[in-house]
Amino acid sequence: MSTDEPLISIKNLKVHFEDSSLVNAMIPAWISDRLGIEEEPTVRAVDDISLDIGENDVIALVGESGCGKTTLGKAAVGLQRPTGGSIEYRGHDIWDVRAGESDADITFEEIRRSLQIIHQDPGAALNPYRSVLDNLAVPLKRWNPHLNHEERRNRILNMLERTGISPPEDYAERYVHQLSGGEQQRVALIRALLVEPDVILADEAVSALDVSLRIGVMDLFLEMQEIFDTSFVFISHDLANARYLAGKSGGKIAVMYLGEIVEVGTAEEITTNPQHPYTKVLQWATPILDPEQAEEAMRESPPVRKIDIPNATEPPSGCRFHTRCLEAREACRRERPDLYEDEETFHRTRCFRQLDDHDYWDSPEYTDEEPSSSADDKQQTHE
Numbered sequence: 512m513s514t515d516e517p518l519i520s521i522k523n524l525k526v527h528f529e530d531s532s533l534v535n536a537m538i539p540a541w542i543s544d545r546l547g548i549e550e551e552p553t554v555r556a557v558d559d560i561s562l563d564i565g566e567n568d569v570i571a572l573v574g575e576s577g578c579g580k581t582t583l584g585k586a587a588v589g590l591q592r593p594t595g596g597s598i599e600y601r602g603h604d605i606w607d608v609r610a611g612e613s614d615a616d617i618t619f620e621e622i623r624r625s626l627q628i629i630h631q632d633p634g635a636a637l638n639p640y641r642s643v644l645d646n647l648a649v650p651l652k653r654w655n656p657h658l659n660h661e662e663r664r665n666r667i668l669n670m671l672e673r674t675g676i677s678p679p680e681d682y683a684e685r686y687v688h689q690l691s692g693g694e695q696q697r698v699a700l701i702r703a704l705l706v707e708p709d710v711i712l713a714d715e716a717v718s719a720l721d722v723s724l725r726i727g728v729m730d731l732f733l734e735m736q737e738i739f740d741t742s743f744v745f746i747s748h749d750l751a752n753a754r755y756l757a758g759k760s761g762g763k764i765a766v767m768y769l770g771e772i773v774e775v776g777t778a779e780e781i782t783t784n785p786q787h788p789y790t791k792v793l794q795w796a797t798p799i800l801d802p803e804q805a806e807e808a809m810r811e812s813p814p815v816r817k818i819d820i821p822n823a824t825e826p827p828s829g830c831r832f833h834t835r836c837l838e839a840r841e842a843c844r845r846e847r848p849d850l851y852e853d854e855e856t857f858h859r860t861r862c863f864r865q866l867d868d869h870d871y872w873d874s875p876e877y878t879d880e881e882p883s884s885s886a887d888d889k890q891q892t893h894e
């Protein structure tokens with residue numbers, strides 16, 4: 512259950528990258544000028560996002576590849592400098608603290624300790640030349656220097672045991688490559704938990720795992736979340752994972768599309784009552800386990816005009832989803848919708864269709880793009 516005071520407050524966050532791709536970098540500026548090539552288009556990875564993360568909160572960020580999930584997550588934990596807007600940790604602007612321009616009684620280092628990250632590839636975060644014990648001793652030595660060797664060892668063995676790595680004495684002596692993917696992810700989780708963080712960002716932390724192991728690791732994350740009262744931000748391109756994580760923990764799902772959050776709600780709301788047309792596309796593309804239901808779903812056309820996602824360097828005007836949206840009208844091309852909140856459920860949706868009296872309803876249907884063949888779309892989406 513989260514308290515009113517946010518742990519992290521993200522306000523109008525922008526992270527734009529200058530896309531200095533190799534091709535651009537190899538073309539001299541004078542040739543680019545003559546050919547009219549724009550040298551470094553700006554990638555609007557995160558564009559005007561506001562989001563609070565409360566104490567003991569669970570948020571599952573979901574969206575297609577390239578929509579800005581990782582960039583938002585990294586910015587939230589102080590690993591990515593914003594190009595606009597702000598990120599506050601317990602009321603202190605993280606980057607002002609880092610620049611020494613804040614009167615906060617906390618250092619940037621301490622903020623970074625409180626905000627941990629777990630990557631998709633846990634092996635990358637662990638030193639392959641050290642044992643599990645030595646790997647896990649590193650954060651303890653740094654943040655709990657008063658502990659002696661024996662105390663550190665006991666704490667680590669205890670965590671190994673609690674996370675189901677048994678016998679802990681045996682595993683503690685193993686090297687990272689001697690562990691399975693699931694065990695490595697558990698060790699990465701322990702490494703993050705040992706420094707007693709307020710927030711753990713788990714970036715596609717279960718995506719690489721076999722489906723059979725996935726539920727076990729997700730359950731472990733949620734169990735640890737409850738025991739340690741740590742907030743978790745789970746990043747996933749898979750709505751099914753997001754639903755599981757947010758559903759079991761009573762957390763929220765935030766759906767991202769092209770650098771924006773388009774819908775936020777409980778797992779129940781997003782699953783049974785999705786409001787944004789893009790969320791319905793994600794829902795449609797999410798595998799259904801029941802074979803009978805899956806077959807029926809396969810017969811339905813995708814609820815989208817076209818499959819291709821626009822380029823993040825040139826996002827569509829107005830509502831960014833309008834070029835793919837079956838419900839789009841002219842108003843959607845002209846004007847950017849806000850995240851409108853349902854007063855009863857707190858479900859928020861960035862779509863004019865939430866407002867009974869919006870001009871949208873009198874606006875002509877959007878016709879710029881020809882709807883593509885639904886049969887082709889179906890095939891492409893399932894490939």
Ligand SMILES: Nc1ncnc2c1ncn2[C@@H]1O[C@H](COP(=O)(O)OP(=O)(O)OP(=O)(O)O)[C@@H](O)[C@H]1O
Nearest residue numbers: 528530554556575576577578579580581582583823
């Ligand atoms: N350092 C960078 N320089 C330039 N562009 C970047 C950089 N990092 C990310 N991007 C671009 O920003 C956009 C968002 O990327 P991001 O990795 O945040 O998306 P994502 O939703 O996490 O995708 P994925 O699931 O594939 O990791 C993409 O277009 C990506 O190419």
